[in-house]
Amino acid sequence: MGLFDFIKNAGKKLGIGDDDAPDVEAVKKELDSHKIGTDKVDVAVEGDKVVLKGVVEDQSAFEKAVIAVGNTLGISKVEASELKVGNAATATSAPAKDPVLYTVKKGDNLWKIAETQYGAGKGAKNTVIFEANKPMLTHPDKIYPGQVLRIPELDKA
Missing domain, CATH: 3.10.350.10 (LysM domain)
Incomplete structure (x- = not known):
């Protein structure tokens, strides 16, 4: 798995203005504001989908990263197939388990x-x-x- 669905018109509004989808900087800032260990995570916004890539420390950080950006107004999907769980320093990372x-x-x-x-x-x-x-x-x-x-x-x- 790696693609998670959210309700586009529910969630936290980032930034100002009437744009439906938030920009990359706003999403990354929101993600980092939670201090859940996402400093090695790259964020891309493709329309109403956010793509997360990189490495997080554990399954909990993976799941929190997905819901932190997914519960954002204007986001309907989070793609996390390239977000790995493990240690980036030793390059021992693995795909995350499917969260509930x-x-x-x-x-x-x-x-x-x-x-x-x-x-x-x-x-x-x-x-x-x-x-x-x-x-x-x-x-x-x-x-x-x-x-x-x-x-x-x-x-x-």
Whole structure:
């Protein structure tokens, strides 16, 4: 996999003006503002698609990079097939695993999403979803329809 779909008219607006798609500099600045380890990531904007290339440290950084740029107003797709997980210094990188993503619907909250994704009676695991989406999420109640969240695997313990 490597192409992720987002809702073009939902998300954070970057810059000023009425342009639908943000420019490369604005997207890179937004990505870097989250401080998730994307300093070795190159960004390209092709219409309403963002292309990410380079290396991130781990699967979490990969997934956060995808949703950080995908949850931007004017972006409908994120291509990340050339975004690798590993160590750029030693050139040991590998393709990332396919993440589990969830698009927020009207009426959703993190408790409902946790029950949907993890099973009945697991709503209390909503904190796992919140933590997995920091720093893009700043408060558990501040989610919106169309926003895409990463859903991490639960620890087997």
